[in-house]
Amino acid sequence: MRKKLLLLTALLTILILAACGGNDDETTDEATEGESADKPILTFGVTPWTSTVPPTEIASIILQDMGYQVEQTQADAGNVYIGLSRGDLNIFMDAWLPVHEVYLDKYSENIESVAVSYDDANAGWVVPTYMEDINSIEDIKGKEDLFMNEMYSIEEGASAVGLIDEVIEDYELDITQVNSSEGAMIAQAMRKMQNEDPVIFYGWRPHTMFNKFDIKLLEEDRGFFNSASVEVIANSNLKEEAPEAYEFLQNWSIPIDDVEEMIIQIEEEEREPSEVAQEWIDNNQDKVNEMLGK
Template sequence: MFTARRTRYAVATVAVSGLALTLAACSSDDDASGSGKSDKTISIALPPAGWDEGTAASYVIKKVLTDQGYTVKTQSADLGIIFTGLAGGSYDIYADTWLPTTHAAYLKKYGSKLEDLGTWYDNAKLTIAVNEDSPAKSIDDLKKYAKDYDNKLVGIEAGAGETGVVKNDMIPGYGLDDLTFQTSSTSAMLASLKSAESSGKNVAVTLWRPHWAYTQFKIRDLEDPKGLMGSAEQIHAYAKKGFAADHPDIAKWMKNFKLTDDQIGELENLMRNNDQYKNDPEGAVNAWLAKNPDFEKSLTGDAAGSGSTETSGS
């Protein structure tokens, strides 16, 4: 079963020439290349737009390392460039690797040149979500309570991986062919959640965890007794080969790095929906850490340091 969430990140991008990707990764005006950098300079690859959990986690890692005296540089890129650059040493860390399914092809191709720094989230999965006070408890209930949801399931992009899972597996598997499966865009799906909460109407949408919508709206997941939405995945941080030997302190901190649904949802929500931080991810992290003063200490075992604050934009 193909469980990648959005079509533009499909694993087919692995087929792009490794040489071209390496050149592209190294040609950025905001070069995050590892060549010539000191042992105290760390480069973090940021995920493409739309992978909010990875962006949020990356900026938390950046803050922790900066407080410990490291100079941290960030650079966003497409997934193919990221994994090629990580394998070639152009990046040190990438924090948003979904396993065992979504990014399996990248690990198959580049895994021998990478090392796993650990799992920081273990409940990444495709979901069907409804407002918390609506009648359905499982996906199977949508057949019985279809009218309560206007006989409609609101999806995301027509070409998204999750859309394919819902259309080809979930709907026929639960006998929901009479339910209108409305596809448009992720933003339209989120707008339907906002509209339903404002009006007090019921809504059923395709969603995934982790996502800030679980913090922003009063929603819950429907049970999936047949397992047709796929199993939960883990989100790992990966590094270039030899990173743990070169930076055993960071490797130790990353083993301690864990985020719960509530934590990642709250942080994503600050970054995406708080006007003060929409263009200031580092400010959002600072605000989040101020509300979670023990989090950084749980990683490093001591209070935040006063290290370098040099950064490069993403």
């Protein structure tokens, strides 16, 4: 009888300990779920530009590691800023200033620049280097027919489109801006360059075009295409709604050369953007820690 009582006591003890252990696990799971539930879903605006992808992917992974749920919404630049101003979008990693100042001014009550991602992002009119006599926009005057009176550009809605029209008007060029997606613009320029035909198109860094093609930015001395800084833009409520995310984004920065290298891996080597972004994080943990304030 005594042996049976001892055995029963031992079994009860094991069951109690197991129950306590299970409750601890459930408590931990509930706490983790509660922590995630307290954090808002953060939505990135993603323009159809290759330069937008690497920073967005890196920031998304880091924010997910911080416990945030992250979503991405594809849209042209104009609609990205509208979404930011309404609070439908929270973050945009690829704002080009001063070109995008028109949006910052228009929606100044609802959006803000949080950090500079990188400087010295040049943009402007581009021609192949085999066009030795065309080195500035002024050199095009009187030679527009060489280019079939066309200049290839990116999608309607991008602020650069209006700027290009201003250049055409200010330089009094008989040129029509032909708008399409970034990919279609590059494809058209490639077809021309394969035959060494004259072609003008819109170019910018960071982009693989400067690695793939022998091209040059045309000189422009009237202040239309100054060197840009690429900045992180957020909805004004982000600081209050997601203070940890806001602090991380305030510390955000990335070298332009790294962005271009990642674009090449994604576009040329056809690697998954998330894989390329995770590799950058793994290889730059010191920089990531700085952005996280560690």
